[in-house]
Every structure is written in C-alpha cells, then in structure tokens.
Amino acid sequence: MKANPAAVLTGTHFIDGDQACCEGALAAGANFSAGYPITPSTEVVERFAWRIPTVGGTFLQMEDELASSIAIQGATWAGAKAFTVTSGPGFSLMMEHIGYAAMTETPCVFVDVQRGGPSTGLPTLPGQGDMMQARWGSHGDYEIIALCPNSPQECFDLMIDAFNLSEQYRTPVLFMMDECVGHMTEKVVIPPADEIEIQPRRYTSLPPQEYHPFQPCADGIPEMVKAGDGYRIHVTGLTHDEQGYPAMEWRTQEKLVRRLVEKIRTHVPKIVRYEEKNIEDADVVVVAYGITSRIALRAIEMAREEGIRAGLHRPIVAWPFPEERLRELAGRVKGLVVVEMNYGQMFYEVERCVAERARTLLVPHGGGTVHEPEAILAAIREAVR
Amino acid sequence: MPEETATPVATRKVHGRVYIDWNRCKGCGFCIEFCPPKVLAFAGWYNDHGYHPPELTSEEGCTGCDLCGLYCPDFAIFGVREPRKGGRP
C-alpha cells in the first residue's frame, strides 16, 4: 500500500538526521510514539510531538524509557504503528522490552542514536558502541533486525524500511543511528506519498475460532490481530504455545524459540542489505557502517590514489549480518579492514565470517569524534603488505 | 377468587440449589463459612486431589443466593435460585 499523503512532507529539505528520522516514521504511517528525552535522540520525538497532532496520532512523553518501550507495544496491540527513540543509557533500559517485543512478536521500531559510552559517556558526541548490544542486549535467544543509516537521507528512507520489515516479520526492528548522522544537516528529498511503498500490518482474515496469535503461516510468521476485535487473544512473555497460553516446559520452548529464530534466519537473503563501492577489483575491503562509512570512502579514495585497490563494503542492515557476502569476499581479497567507532564489535562478526582466509584488521575509535582518514589508510596499507 | 395480593413475608421462601465441580475444589472452606443459611459442610470423602469438597446439608435450606459461588476461589461451586416446589415463585 502507499503512504498517507497527510503524513508525508513531500519536497526537498535541508534537515538533520534526527528530523529526517521523524519524517521517515511519519511517512511510514507511524501514529504513536512514547519517548523519553535523551541526547542526541530527543529531536526525533520533539519533532514527532510537534507534527503528529496535525497528521493524526499521539505522542506522550513517558516517565522513563522502561515505560516508553512498553507503551509503544500496548499501542501496537491496539492497532497503532508505534516507535520510540533513545540513546545508549536508555537503550540499556529498553532491553527487557525489546526482548518482550521479540517474544510476543510485536511489530514496532526502536531508534538508538548512538553516543559515546559506556555509561553516561559523551551525550552530545558520536559513538557506535551499541552494535553488539543491539544483537544480544536482551536476555535469551532471539534474532533481531537492525539498520544503520549513514546520512540524513537514509535516516528518512531506511525508517520506512524499518517499519516495513517489522510488519513483514512481526518483529521489533532497531534503527542504529549515531550522533553524527543524527545531527548533521544535509539535503533530504522526500518523495510524493504515492511513491512510498508501505508494508501493511498482516492482519488475519481468519475468524476468532480459528485464529491463534502465535500460529505461523507457511513463511514462519504469524498473522497479527488487535485488541477490541473480538479475538480474545492472550499475549504473554512466558514461553507459550500457538494460542499464546503459557506452557513452561522444554518442548514448547524448543518449538517456540526455534521458530522465533528461524523466522528471521530463513529470510536472511531477503533482509540483508549492503552497499559496495569499488569492490570488483579490490585487494582490500573496508567494512564500515553509519557515519564511519563516509570517512572510509575518503580513505579508500586516498588508497586508490596510491595504487592500492581498496573497496568498501557497507552493511546497511547490520543484523542479520551479511555473512554470505563477507565469506565470499574473504575468498578473493588479501585483507579486510573493519572501521568502527568502538573498540571492536562488528569486527568479530567479520573475523568469524572470514575465518582466517584473509587478514582482518580493526581500526577502533573510542568515539567522541569520527576517524581520521589517515588512520584507515594506514590500516589499508597494512592489509595489503 | 379473591384478588391476588403479595404473599405475606412469613410464608414466602426463596429456594435454590448448588452445583459443585468436585474436582476443582481445594477445600478452602470459604463457601461453608460464608453460606448465610449455613447449609454447606465438608464432605467426609476426598476428591481426586485429596481435598474435602463441600456438600449441601439441607436441600430445603439453600436459598440459591450464590454467595458460595462469589467466594469460591476455584470456581468450583455456584448457587442458582429455583422456583419453590409446588407453589408460587
């Protein structure tokens, strides 16, 4: 289905990533948000609070991130399309509820505008230190989908994709921005509503006697329903059967958790997304995401000027990780240079996929500012030595 | 036939009966304690789970008020008002 014209701010704008993220949510049809202020994400919900009353929907600032992250799920089960926004410390608080959303298969979006960490860290400065937390932050086994925009334009475009993925796979989706992308102002083109494709919520057409909220379709994904329509559903975070009833023993656990995990894993080829530049003849591949990918591009340019055949692999969907492509690349390059604004997180994924078939180097950074291209260039030179 | 008037209170009695799901009962005793006409008592026998369910000690005495049903935490008993046998309700 197409986007709602009343929600889409069609035109060419000069806005930052936070603003664009909000517009992306609106264009995707988000009509509910509950949030809590935390630098550098606050502007997303500030804009939503300002825009949504004229578009049609609700924003409520909650008392904390614990409330925000579950209020959006209550709204979702009432039929709203909902998201929340936070940064590192709030992201940590939201972990229990990200797990609840994964377990109850609640479609919603969590935005993390990453900042320097750990703990209070650097509230106003960038970091990329939440990437592993995005994958493993909540307790127990679950798969997650996480996207990494590298520009305000992508903050708009990929938010729509994030919502579409959450509806398609009936799962929470994480939107891993960073403070740089969030606070940089660039041209953002918002197309007309009829050029924006929205994945509608996969509501069931089965009658209440036949519908079970956790009974998968052939693709492993259950259809959705909302409270008030006579389905008399039960939703719980306890290990449950297809009807949603708690069944706390190992067989149900095995069946449920396996399905939750396979729900994403079997569709990895459709979910994975990355961008590559100068890769065909590359001897060394630089793996970078978010703002770091833009500095990496400069370093690759500099490397090419020196005669080094360097290319970029930029994961756009960071989770599920583009394993197959990385394995493929590992077979034909001398080395991979992973550049991230942390002390090594996605690096371990790259290492795992490469499995020592090529050299892997990490160019870490504590955050607070972006990498110097020279540092990346040095690693590129090292990789082909 | 004289014109019908409301039956004087002294001769009017409500009547009821209880229905018990023996095996839901956990022998807590609430129904017995709070039955207004005091016509419930623990049965001498056990249900499948080892609890003494209640039984009606006087069929005539039950008013069908369903206070037992309202109290029962296990949804094991309920009372129903019934028309008085052979007379007006």
Next chain:
Amino acid sequence: MTETTIADQPVNPVEPFLRTERMPHIWCPGCGIGTTVNCFARALVESKIALDKVAVVSGIGCTGRVAGYVQLDSFHTTHGRAIPFATGLKLANPSLTVVVYSGDGDLIAIGGNHFIHAARRNADIKVICVNNFIYGMTGGQVAPTTPIGAMATTSPYGCFERPFNLPFLAESSGAVYVARWTAYHVRHIAHSMAEAFSKKGFCFIEIIAPCPTLYQRRNRLGDGLDTMKYYKQKSVIKNGASTKDVDLDLRGEIVVGKFVDINRPTLEQTMDLQLQHALGSSYSGGGGR
C-alpha cells in the same frame, strides 16, 4: 440434592469469563485472587460493557496470572510495566475499557513510578491491585506493603520498613476513584469494580487478600479461611474516610470503603483540549481517537 456440573446443568456464572481449557489455575487453596475474579465477572455483567472491548493487562506475580485465565483480550506483560502498556493500549484505542489487574509488588514496587505517573495524568485505566503484603509467586519476599514486624524471606527477622498506604498513595498521585476492600467483601468489590468500569479516569481498587502459603503461614496468621474471618471481624467500613488515616498493620483494624470518587478530565481529554486550543481546526485528533 447436590449435583455435579454436567452438560444439561446450568453454567457457573463465572464460567463464560474463564479460559476453561486452562483450569485448574495455579493459585493455592485459600488464595484470595480467584475470589476477586468472581467479583470481576460479576462487575462486568453489572456494568454491561461489551466484552470484546475489555482488555486486561497484568504484570508478573500471582495476581498477574489473572490475565491468562480470563476470556478477554489479555496481556501478560513485564514486571511492573502493566500500567504503561495499558496507557499505550488505551490511548491508541480509547473505545477499549482497559483494566490493569496485578499485585502489590508488581504495581507498587517495580511499577511504582508508572503507578504515580498514570494517576497524575489521570490515564483512563482501572487498576485492580490485589494486596497480599508479600511477593507470592517468587516464594514470599518482602513487599512495599509488608507490615512492620512481619516475616518474609528477605526480611527473615521481621520487616523493618514502613509500608505504603496504597489508597493514600493513589489519592495523592491523582486517582479519581480509590477504594479498598478485602476478599471477604465480595459484593462491595464487584460493585466498586462496576463503578470503576463506568467511570472515566484513573481508578484504583485495592483488594486485601490472603496468601495462605507464604504470608499467612510464615506469620502464623492461620490459613485462608482464618484470614477471611479476620477480615470480616477486623474490617471497618468507612466510606469517604481520609486516605491519610487508613494505614494497615499486622493484626490491627482494616479500614475499607470507597474513599475517593471525584471527577477530573482524563489524559485523553486534557490532551485533546490542549491540542484543540493550540491548533484549532488543524488538530487531526489522536489517530485511534
């Protein structure tokens, strides 16, 4: 003559409200929670609400299991967070009657912050708090309602913290309907619940109930029945009493009644009013509203 329930017999009035296939429930003999569920069913009938439009939201704990046993749209959420879930649910679909049904530990300890804010906002949710003065599900730990001197596993020498006075907390946070009953007061509970369902705004009903296995047993207070008799004997109905004066202690008098019943605009109403005032005809409403 008593008869067991068979196909042609009348049905227990609570049965249509239960997920019968999930019976028997997990609550102990003499636990008061099941009693409150009967009252809940009675109240739903009395208030004539369309059952399809009732949603029950609970947290974690013995009382939290109510959500799983009622034949209504029900959400068993995370510990302490039933209220914010309910806030989101109600805002996104105001045609729902949203009932939060949870225990004292869940709602007031870990959920305390959400409790006071929802009351402050006058979120249109009905909060039923079964207070058994203990954390039952996890084996009997101390709760913010445990009276001084009472024994609990995490205060094995007796609780030394002053407990909350829940009606006072609710009223001072902004609840528009505050009542307290014990599990003995079945008809009053049903009536209070029905009043709350028909009332707009944050309604709070505290129901004091026995936890025979843990709180009563460890504190030598008898079993469920002994406790119900104690409630009957020691309760004093004081409708309209000042909530400041309704503190509880281990063996003392229990003041019950309907303490607060006022009217204030709900969260949705104040939100709509403000946005209408600021935006006039540009205000597109609340989405689901």
